[in-house]
Amino acid sequence: MPPALFNIWIIFIQACLLLPAAYALDTKELDAAREVIIRTVPELKHSSGTLKLEPIPRQNGCDVFETESSGGTLTIRGSSGVALCRGFYDYLKTNNLGMVSWENKSIRWPERLPDTARRKVVSPVRHHYYLNAVTYGYTAPYWTWDRWEREIDWMALHGINLPLALAATEAIGTRVWRQLGLTRQEIDAFHVGPAHLPWQRMGNIVNHDGALSDAWHEDQVALQHKILRRMKSLGMQPVCPAFAGFVPAGLKRIYPDAKLLKLGWGGWPEKNAAHLLSPSDPLFRAIGSMYMKEWQKEFGKNTYHLADSFNEMELPVSAENAAAGNEMLGNLGEQVYRSISSVNPDAVWVMQGWMFGYQRNIWNADSLQALLRKVPDDKVLLLDLAADYNRHFWRNGMNWEVFKGFFNKPWVYSVVPNMGGKSAMTGPLEFYANGHLEALNSPLRGRLAGLGMAPEGVENNDVLYELITDAGWKGTRTDLTEWLDHYCTARYGACPPSMKQAWDLFRRTAYSELRDHPRFNWQLRPGARNCTMNTSEDFLKGLSLFVHTPGLEQSPFFRQDAIEMSVHYLGIRMFQASRAALEALDEQDYPRATQSMAYFRKLALSADALLEVHPAWRLERWIAFARRHGSTEAEKDRYEENARRLVTVWGPPVDDYSARLWSGLIRDYYLPRWEHFINCRMQGKAPDMAAWEKGWVRSRGVSPATAPQDIVQACREAVRQAGPLPPALAASRPGTVIGNWTPEDVSPAWKELFWPVSAEDLRRLHGVRFIYTSGRHALDISRVEIMGDGKVLATDAHAGRAGLPSSRVVYHLSVPDGSRANNGCVIRARVKSADGPDSHGKVELLLQN
Template sequence: MRTVPSLAKAPEKLQLEIIEKEDGHDVFETKASGGILNIRGSSGTALCRGFYDFLKTNRLGMVSWDNKDIRWPAQLPDAAPRRIVSPFRNHYYFNVVTYGYTMPYWTWERWEKEIDWMALHGIDMPLALVATEGIAVRVWKQLGLTEKEIEEFYTGPAHLPWQRMGNIVNHDGPLPASWHKEQIALQHRILHRMKSLGMTPICPAFSGFVPRGILRLYPEAKLHRLGWGGWPQKNHAHFLSPEEPLFLKIGRLYMQEWQKEFGKNTYFLADSFNEMELPENKGGAEARNNMLSSLGEQIYRSISSTNPDAVWVMQGWMFGYQRNIWNADTLKALLSKVPDDKMLLLDLAADYNKTFWRNGMNWDVFKGFFNKPWVYSVVPNMGGKCAMTGVMDFYANGHLEALNSSSRGRLSGMGMAPEGIENNDVIYELVTDAAWRDRQEDVEQYLENYCRARYGNYPDSMKEAWNLFRRTAYSNLKDHPRFNWQMKPGTRGCSVNTSEDFLKGLSLFVNTRGLEHSPLFRQDAVEMTAHYLGIRMNEAILAALEALDEQDMENTKKCMEYFRKYALRADSLLEGHPTWRLSRWLSFARSHGTSPEEKNKYEQNARRLVTRWGLP
């Protein structure tokens, strides 16, 4: 009813019915007759997905983040029965760092919209990491750590994903007690809504990272200092050796406190070595594998200690990113003492394996993940960047390679782990639709259906624009796509597509006439124009650098005046976009805090992530 308010006035025109799953897989059926839409589904999410499928299939609209275009008719025309069974048991969503690049300061109002978006797109297994720290602080206090020792451990809210994975500590904090109280209350609402829709959220567990102050209480405890990304030593995390009895004690305490607050859950995430080297040891490969085996066992034991039904979930980004460390032997060791049915691996980045690294698919390299259930996933966004990128044909059909592979093992789900959302809508529609399909998709036909559902029409100019996009920006995957003005001063190259064909596609799209009534066309036209202006800014920087090489200061200044003009136009334009506004990002941050000082601190933290990211 929140999606189509007119249905709230005539609820009898929408009939919902719960049916059985098919071999454990969600299913939905839709049929329209006599002005009544009947949807049958095997869960709340399946019912919502069925409604959205009907909406798009009949070209009645589409839902984006904080925006939509719904053209619900006064009299619904008849539509033939349609039955869809998902080829996957689970439909996964989010990356740990989405909680930094997009979601750190979300309020319940924004979360409610996101959970609606998830349900409509058929997602039933989202990461739910809000209040991770609120529970951990209780554990640290039970152990006897001081407020100062706890404060030095944490980062500001926008950087918490990297603190959770042990990449950095002690940056842009501390976190006040009011933050923890607010986040715990928010997580209650999030989990309640997710579970009411039949979703199975993945919640946080203890991964092994501890405040350095633990040594005051346990001076003999063995800690490994882990660095990341060139950060100074004061920001390095301390990883508690899994051989220490304290590891299991802390893990159990965390699960007890979590369950005491939020009740029973099944899936729990713990990531210990994201983009980091393994702790040093002097015993060679055998000692390394023994340590990994012990770590896997201890994490699982801590998760299952208060809940024998609990399943350990782990992100698999490093399986493709760090093949120098992670191979069949090391992964097998990590998983060796975890029961097969109590583990779920997120094969995070199939798109990177196939179209960027080109280093083979993980399910082949890791022998079907050694009989552990796993989720096929893609990473359609890096670093929250908004530029158009990605291999469209792969996102539509890449999952079929996994489904048909002799190495598929216990493939149980499909999903996506974008580092930032609210961008590149067409890719997210492609991926979420693919998760409910086990046949080849004709991408050209898909784009026509997409545009007719999204905007209400598909003029020739738009068709030509999408053909150009498929041959340019959407024909390859760029890691962290950036213009030169988003890089270090003096950088001449960029990773954003700037070809003439791409520029022509942008112009054709923006100048399409007859769709101005569509809020989603206006949103996308703003994005396309911002891309165009970004490329012109890119060119102005290059021209200025060339003039500087010639010591032509007058022309250098003139080029930078053009850059400023384009930048200000882009800024002005984006104020009309529903999500791409700095003011919105800052308003989320300032909505928290119990004093002007706290609000200012949150704003500073939010600004830092989208500018310098790291040190002041």
């Protein structure tokens, strides 16, 4: 052999010997992926030779997997543990062998696998991001390890490699506060109940719904160890907490000269206001470094650390002084980064970018660049949290365009497919399938590093999560019709014609739009008439078609989805019945109000009974999670109260934000709350709804209920019986009426009344009309305001009278463009009755088309 050829041969042999070391996965990572797959399909545990896992290198830094089956053996090759799990799940769905959700799965594993050709998928991005800071409140605050294990399996199967991991944030913080010399009382005054911890972490609130015990901290530390160990064993890179600047007010006792900036959020009382340590104070970096050292001592080194300092809040500087604001932001960005990097030079600061679109009055190219200018490009990762809201709700341009590709900082494209853990069917499917392609192909994509989703709550609306995670592994267009056919076949085993028809109707109705906060009116404080759910006849028709699809009764997912579809159908009829009851009250037609509420009750109990069979949508399950964390009976009761509060009244003042369609919640909360309100009105009493709600939150347990035996038949019968409202009960006015006034509400003295407004109606609102309906006395009005997140957005002050005759009862409200009301929107009116309290009427919104 010629010497030159011999040398080439030697180089080739050396390269081959070195190649496996360049990309071979750790044996533990292969084993961890295999364990996920076996937990998903236990039949594989004892099937020797039917599953082979092999490592392959990443492509351009991105994960890749390959699948093929031959001779009864399935071979999966992947560049990471997550890629291997994603490859297996892709094989499962592509070959219609099943699907996996959070609390349900359907696997149809054959005795012998058919031969399939090799399929290769390369991720278009490095990161696949998942979770929202508030998911740790709306869904996961009380999860134990068994639930977390299923969640991490779900993440791996769906290709997630950059998840939030925020358990034990307060345990580490408490160690730091004690080292600084704060007392137990000062620390307790800082903390909130477990379900509200996300908002303490982001500086929105403090001192709400209880303190945290040492037992809680110990439990969370042990849990976080398990979470991080499992995530990292699969090759995930968890995003863990860092110090964002929020400190107990008691710090002033120890450091009298400390510069604390008092914040406020959404109209909360002053006692709940957080304190931000000024980034100009040397204590900021010192405490931040202490936090990182303590965290790293407990959990080891980590790459990504989250710190969010201004979520939905105004900057603590004068709005007129942009230069001072930008200087403060520059100092903050530098101090957050330095407090992290001083302990771990390899760490990356991660920041959620919800406010970039939500608060464009504050966050523009100048302010964001100011925040980031002192942070090295590779030491920050921006989560562009809500591209779906930019496009479909705010309609204010995509953030990567407004912020010029994020100034050479790596960023992640993300969507928010759920608000507050609500159970509604909603979401623009076409956008979730293909919206990310706009970012991938944009000349302003900058250093786009990942795709992902940040739901505020999970265990809902499965179709969105399957679609978003599938699309995130593609850089090409998804044919939604084809995808839905495959989705139904993988999920149920077949996609019959009636199911195709149902999905065609869904795509034209509920799944063609983004509803910001979709709730039925009966999920709000009684008296509310607005319904932000899709209630169209085509949607109702689609729900009925789905539920009556034959031949799928044995599918666990069909049974689950039939329950959800039926409850949505019943919920629309409940909306119509409750609105009819309110209309009857307006006209003092008490027999019609009674009949309407009887129909409402029948529908509510029917919906609640169906949900008793649902694998996740049950209040009893939520409460059980909370009580399992208590080490004493008193602590169990406190955690239950905290859990009950979050899914109902929330605060004050974010009432009914979370709006779940859950068994137990319907029969024990929504139904009796409305009955209490209507009965008081008919008896001429003023219902004290706040007292009623407070009593329920402090109650214990769930009332007994009987679940149907044949759930699919029960769903079909419930839909069949829940026909249109009888003509004698039907509401007589359109749905722009938002509330009413009665003698119980008004008096000859001036007072303020409030009526809720939906975020969708806020966008179209241009006025309010007061309509007198009956009684001996008129209503005088002096001022009307629209309030969002506790702030006055627009005011019309003039004297008006609703009576016989009425005069000047229309109040024009010029709402500034871009106004937001994420945490509550109301009409506030200053009124009094003229000469006596016998006055009845209604309040109607004037909306632009």
